[in-house]
Every structure is written in structure tokens, then in C-alpha cells.
Amino acid sequence: MTGGGPLLEAADLNVWIEGSHILQGVTFTMPERGVTSLLGRNGVGKTTTVKALLGLVPRTGRVVFDGADITAEPTHAIVTRGIGYVPEERGIFSALTVAENLRIAERRPGPHRYDLIHELFPELDRRRAQPAGTLSGGQQQMLAIGRALLNDNRLLIVDEPTKGLAPRIVREVADAVARAAEEVPVLLVEQNLSLVRRVAGDAVVLDAGRVVHTGPAPALLDDADRVRELLGVARAAPAPAADTKGRSTA
Numbered sequence: 001m002t003g004g005g006p007l008l009e010a011a012d013l014n015v016w017i018e019g020s021h022i023l024q025g026v027t028f029t030m031p032e033r034g035v036t037s038l039l040g041r042n043g044v045g046k047t048t049t050v051k052a053l054l055g056l057v058p059r060t061g062r063v064v065f066d067g068a069d070i071t072a073e074p075t076h077a078i079v080t081r082g083i084g085y086v087p088e089e090r091g092i093f094s095a096l097t098v099a100e101n102l103r104i105a106e107r108r109p110g111p112h113r114y115d116l117i118h119e120l121f122p123e124l125d126r127r128r129a130q131p132a133g134t135l136s137g138g139q140q141q142m143l144a145i146g147r148a149l150l151n152d153n154r155l156l157i158v159d160e161p162t163k164g165l166a167p168r169i170v171r172e173v174a175d176a177v178a179r180a181a182e183e184v185p186v187l188l189v190e191q192n193l194s195l196v197r198r199v200a201g202d203a204v205v206l207d208a209g210r211v212v213h214t215g216p217a218p219a220l221l222d223d224a225d226r227v228r229e230l231l232g233v234a235r236a237a238p239a240p241a242a243d244t245k246g247r248s249t250a
């Protein structure tokens with residue numbers, strides 16, 4: 001246990017891929033509670049950072065989880081310490097049923113938190129005999145998160161869960177992430193800033209393989225100029241029903 005220290009610490013992570021210096025000294029910490037959002041434009045190194053934490057790509061630097069230096073450990077040992085990973089591609093088996101997808105995710109020893117999954121995602125229970133490939137995109141994302149929640153993890157890492165989903169489904173996934181975060185801290189890679197606002201917490205912003213901002217997510221999202229500068233978008237959340245002509249409504 002960390003005794004109040006950070007849950008996760010990345011220090012000076014460097015990754016080279018095919019001669020390109022992709023991560024250039026990524027350093028940040030994540031607290032023991034809530035959601036930490038890893039933000040940044042396309043291709044800045046968010047997924048590579050996650051893979052570096054998990055030992056899925058060769059890297060230099062240091063990774064500390066729950067007070068233990070895990071830098072030299074193989075990926076299977078790292079995840080066995082209690083890290084659930086929902087990759088960008090979701091990692092579910094299309095030809096297997098919902099129930100089979102969950103069973104195959106069971107890590108030994110248990111416990112396996114089927115009660116929690118049924119409580120958070122009753123839809124998955126109703127569809128337990130359905131092949132996962134026939135689920136909607138949102139349901140597949142719920143299943144992917146459910147697979148990571150099944151084991152008694154200390155940390156969930158979820159990479160862009162809303163990518164390619166319709167706005168209505170994005171809200172459902174946002175609810176799912178927020179509820180999951182009540183159970184276990186979440187490192188959330190996301191570009192959808194309305195989801196980031198929904199789950200609040202801390203923000204870590206990457207640009208060109210470096211951390212360029214850390215701090216509370218709400219304060220960042222309220223600063224439209226900073227959001228535009230760091231993330232290249234005009235605003236942090238859906239605009240209110242504003243008068244676009246700039247007339248005062250006071």
C-alpha cells in the first residue's frame with residue numbers, strides 16, 4: 001500500500017518506435033481515487049503511454065504502481081497486481097457470447113465481481129447468451145468495461161471508450177465510466193470533452209509525446225483558450241443555447 005501516495009506514477013517514460021521518439025519523458029502521477037483523464041490530440045502518444053505503463057512496448061523510465069516499482073516486470077505480472085485494461089479496440093471476442101466473454105476474462109484467483117457487473121450493466125445480463133459481435137457499439141463497450149471490472153482490480157485503464165459512438169451512446173458510456181470510477185480508480189484516455197467533464201477528476205494533457213499540462217479537469221475545461229491551445233478544439237463542452245449574434249440576453 002502507498003499510505004496516501006499516488007496510485008500510479010510514470011517517470012520519464014521514453015518510447016522509440018521504428019526510429020521515432022514517440023514518448024519523450026512522459027511524467028505524471030495518478031491519485032488513489034476517481035478518474036484521471038489522459039488527453040491530447042490524435043497521435044500525440046496517449047495509447048503509447050498506456051502501453052508503456054503496461055509494459056506492452058519497450059520503454060525507458062520508471063513505472064510505480066501501488067508503491068511498487070513495476071518497471072522491470074512483464075505485462076502479465078503487472079496486470080496480476082490489479083490493473084484492468086480496456087484497449088482502444090475493446091478486445092472482446094465477437095463469436096463468443098456475452099457470458100463467455102466474461103468467463104474468459106476471469107483471472108485466478110478470484111473473487112469475480114459478477115454482482116457488480118450485473119448491477120452496473122443489467123443489459124449484459126439480459127443479453128448473456130447473445131454473441132458479442134451482434135451487440136451495438138455501446139453494448140460492446142459496456143462488455144469491454146465489464147470484463148475489466150470482473151476482476152478485483154485496483155486500477156482500470158480505459159482507452160477512448162467513446163470512439164466512433166453516437167452521441168446518445170456516448171452518454172451511456174460516460175455514465176458507465178463514472179459508475180465504474182466509484183468502485184475503482186480509472187485512467188481514462190479520451191478526446192470527448194463532455195465525457196471528461198462528466199467524470200471530472202484530474203487531467204493530464206499530452207502533446208507530441210510530452211506532458212504539457214496537469215491539474216483538475218474542470219479548471220482546464222473552463223479555460224476555453226487553454227483547451228484550444230492544448231487540444232485544438234474551440235470549446236470544452238456542448239455550447240449552451242447561445243445567441244450566436246452576440247446579443248445580450250440579460
Ligand SMILES: Nc1ncnc2c1ncn2[C@@H]1O[C@H](COP(=O)(O)OP(=O)(O)OP(=O)(O)O)[C@@H](O)[C@H]1O
Pocket residue numbers: 017018022040041042043044045046047048049
Ligand atoms: N506500431 C507503430 N508503428 C509506427 N508508428 C506508431 C506505432 N504506434 C504508434 N505509432 C506512432 O506514434 C504516435 C503516437 O501514437 P499513439 O497511438 O500513442 O497516439 P494516440 O494519442 O493514442 O492517438 P489517437 O488519438 O489517434 O488514438 C503516432 O504518431 C503514431 O503514428
Ligand SMILES: [Mg+2]
Pocket residue numbers: 046047048088159160
Ligand atoms: Mg490512441
